[in-house]
Amino acid sequence: LVCPDESSDVTGATDLRDLLLKPALAFLSGGTGEEQYGNLASTVFELVEDQLKATESDGLPAINSVLVRSATKAQSGVEGMLNFPSTLVDVVKDDVESNVW
Numbered sequence: 001l002v003c004p005d006e007s008s009d010v011t012g013a014t015d016l017r018d019l020l021l022k023p024a025l026a027f028l029s030g031g032t033g034e035e036q037y038g039n040l041a042s043t044v045f046e047l048v049e050d051q052l053k054a055t056e057s058d059g060l061p062a063i064n065s066v067l068v069r070s071a072t073k074a075q076s077g078v079e080g081m082l083n084f085p086s087t088l089v090d091v092v093k094d095d096v097e098s099n100v101w
Helices: 016-020 023-028 040-053 063-076
Strands: none
Touching: 016 023, 016 040, 040 063
16 A cells, blocks of 8 residues: 655645546546555545445345444344334325316
8 A cells, every 4th residue: 555655746636536546547537547645545445345336145235234234233123124113204195186287
C-alpha cells in the first residue's frame, strides 16, 4: 500500500475517481490515473466492493449473512424479520368517484 508522500502536489478538490479506483479504471473514467492519493483508499474500496458483489452458495448476496441476518436477529430475535411493535404504515381508502371526466 502506498500513501502519498509529504512532497506530493495534492491540492484543491479531490477527484474520487483517482481516490477510489485503480489507476487504469480511474483514467478510463475521466480521472488522471496517476494514483496521486496513494493506493490505500482504492485498495479498501476494491475489497468492500468485492464483498458487496459476492454471493452465497444459495445465490443470495453474501452481505445477507454478514449484515442483514445479524441485524434483523438483533432487532426482532428472528433472522430476516423486522418487528415493529406499533403501526408502521396506516392506509385509509376513501371512496372516489370513478368518472374523472
